[in-house]
Amino acid sequence: METLRERKKRRTREALLRAALELFTTQGYERTTVDEIAEAVDVSQRTFFRYFAGKEEAAFAVQTMTEDRFLAAVRARPPHEAPMTALRQAFLEGWDAIREHVEEAVPVELYLRMYRTIGSTPALLAAHLRRSVAIEETMARVLAEREGVDVDSDPRPRLAVAVFGGVMRVTERQWSTGDDLSPEAIRALTASYLDQVGSALTGNWGGD
Template sequence: METLRERKKQRTRDALVRSALELFTTQGYERTTVDEIAGAVEVSQRTFFRYFAGKEEVAFAVQEMTEAHFVAAVRARPAHEAPMEALRQAVLDGWDAIRETVESAVPVELYLRMYRTIESTPALLAAHLRRSAATEETIARLLAEREGVDVDTDPRPRLAVAVFGGVIRVTERQWSTGDDFSLLAMRQLTASHLDQVGSALIGNWRVT
């Protein structure tokens, strides 16, 4: 059972995340200081650093939770599913759970606004791509384990994840610059783009 001390620490951490994301999305990542984030929660800078190594870590705190959930969802997919189908179903079937994960820390609307901030902030976008690469490697190794192949000699796990990761990045960029800025719109766009992968890779695009 979670103790009172543990609940208090979690509330402080969540408050720091909300404070940081609000400041990042309203006044900009570069212009926001750790002192401002801590001050908004009425804690010291020292307290902030008990929870986070710096601004980048707190900026991606909620995304880290959703990424961990996705990796767990891939691991839980039925063994008979082909790799690309397992990835597709993990992200689409787990959408409601991902929403609950986000809402446990911050309002979904704030999480979605942070997506746009990441896309428009070079330092955050670079960090996002670096983090995505690390997550993709984790998933490639997971797929290799599922399929009983050696990830270091068989390129297929990394190829599958590279294609999937590319679809997700295209989806994020299109969604973040579109008019419908909802989680449902992101899910629908993700499903639509994943459905087009086969024809995009092997089909003929020319209209005769």
């Protein structure tokens, strides 16, 4: 049971988050000031910083939720699965149920639009990549444990995860700059690109 104080806090946080994403996606991240966000919700700037460590944290708040779900999905994969298969399936699963889980916080459409803003804002892109690296580190440890190898002496877990992450970045880029900004579209792209990694590495694409 949620107390009144907790309800108020949650509402303030969600209002700030929604206002922030709305402003970021419409007028741009850099051109949006924290004062503006606070004003839109009618709280002081100081209060914004009590809910979010910074502007950046607000921009990635929803992403954090879905990333946590992805990590949980990887951990829940059957242990006999090959590493790359486990990652692939967990990722696809994540996008399957995305609508319901995001909608609890903000409209899904806002979440999807935010991806585009992240891709086109250098500061956010940089933060996104740094966050991806952190997630990959966690994934590497999970994979290493699944396979019973030591993540620090055996480079293969980190290599596998880095390759997977690389493909994901190419996928995201293609998706977020394209026309079809739907979960179904990124699912299809992901599957297709993962299938093509092998042939991309062997080279001689020209087929002369």
